Amino acid sequence: MEFDLIASIRSRARQREDVVTGIGDDGAVLRPAAGHELVVTTDVLNEGVHFLASNPPADIGWKALAVNLSDLAAMGAEPAWCTLSLTLPVPDAAWCDAMLDGFFELADAHGISLVGGDTTRGPLALGVTAMGQAEPAGILRRSAARPGDDIWVSGTLGDAAAALSLGQGGDEPDPFLRNRLQRPTPRVRLGPALAGIARACIDLSDGLLADLGHVCKASGVGAEIMLAALPASPPLTAAAPADDIRWNWQVSGGDDYELCFTAPPEGREGILSAAEGAGVPVTRIGVATHVAGTGPAVRLIDPQGQPWSPSRPGYQHFT
Ligand code: ADP
Numbered sequence: 164m165e166f167d168l169i170a171s172i173r174s175r176a177r178q179r180e181d182v183v184t185g186i187g188d189d190g191a192v193l194r195p196a197a198g199h200e201l202v203v204t205t206d207v208l209n210e211g212v213h214f215l216a217s218n219p220p221a222d223i224g225w226k227a228l229a230v231n232l233s234d235l236a237a238m239g240a241e242p243a244w245c246t247l248s249l250t251l252p253v254p255d256a257a258w259c260d261a262m263l264d265g266f267f268e269l270a271d272a273h274g275i276s277l278v279g280g281d282t283t284r285g286p287l288a289l290g291v292t293a294m295g296q297a298e299p300a301g302i303l304r305r306s307a308a309r310p311g312d313d314i315w316v317s318g319t320l321g322d323a324a325a326a327l328s329l330g331q332g333g334d335e336p337d338p339f340l341r342n343r344l345q346r347p348t349p350r351v352r353l354g355p356a357l358a359g360i361a362r363a364c365i366d367l368s369d370g371l372l373a374d375l376g377h378v379c380k381a382s383g384v385g386a387e388i389m390l391a392a393l394p395a396s397p398p399l400t401a402a403a404p405a406d407d408i409r410w411n412w413q414v415s416g417g418d419d420y421e422l423c424f425t426a427p428p429e430g431r432e433g434i435l436s437a438a439e440g441a442g443v444p445v446t447r448i449g450v451a452t453h454v455a456g457t458g459p460a461v462r463l464i465d466p467q468g469q470p471w472s473p474s475r476p477g478y479q480h481f482t
């Protein structure tokens with residue numbers, strides 16, 4: 164059974180020229196470009212935690228790769244290769260084929276080769292390891308923000324959280340919002356385009372407040388964020404019964420897979436033209452500050468200039 168599945172995966176995996184040996188041996192042999200660093204990231208999606216068994220399999224395959232490509236983008240790396248570790252309760256070839264439709268749709272769109280993996284029996288889970296490359300000076304680290312930097316985000320925030328929350332409440336979410344949850348768009352071209360212009364960068368998987376908090380901690384800075392500046396899609400605005408509900412989705416919802424990055428104010432034009440070249444809108448949402456006493460590192464400011472806090476800080480797996 165396992166052999167048939169692997170053979171069918173192998174038959175669909177396109178190999179780049181820098182794949183010396185792909186699927187079929189004990190390990191893949193890859194040839195990184197000269198003068199580049201190898202950037203590696205891994206994320207597992209578990210049934211019941213990250214997706215439901217009832218989700219379309221193609222969406223599950225897409226998302227398993229997308230969340231990893233988002234991490235590579237946040238490092239400023241261009242994705243090149245990936246592996247897929249599949250844990251399946253039963254060897255369901257039809258489910259696998261449908262899952263791979265989504266996985267390869269995204270992989271092929273960005274010219275990424277699936278070069279290996281593992282296939283085992285157990286509760287449904289997909290583990291992807293993605294590898295990319297970047298020139299040493301182009302790598303974007305969480306620790307590089309400085310006081311006075313602008314803080315930017317790509318795309319819009321809160322769409323996935325709204326879809327999740329509306330779905331859990333028994334409402335059928337708007338198709339745009341549901342797509343943002345089940346088929347997030349990793350900002351693959353934006354990350355590398357920010358090299359040399361942005362300082363710190365992180366991708367938003369656990370919500371702006373939590374993830375920007377990681378940048379603040381790693382960089383030793385604070386952050387002031389204007390709630391009125393947070394980019395919202397029209398369907399999100401339409402779905403939110405009140406401002407504070409929308410802000411909750413936008414700052415603590417999670418699953419956005421947008422990039423949040425900092426850059427000095429002199430870099431504004433460069434950021435805007437990099438974003439235009441990457442085909443992704445970006446919005447300036449606040450500034451990095453010196454750490455102020457003992458208060459929270461990330462301060463959210465409402466349209467009246469008053470501090471504001473969400474009812475829930477962000478997604479955590481073990482609390
Ligand atoms: P091994 O016993 O050496 O781990 P496997 O039978 O697990 O061999 O895998 C055989 C080949 O198929 C290896 O090249 C492995 O990387 C690849 N492979 C196994 N499962 C997957 C998968 N889910 N996706 C992609 N490649 C896979």
Ligand code: MG
Pocket residue numbers: 280281282
């Ligand atoms: Mg194996």
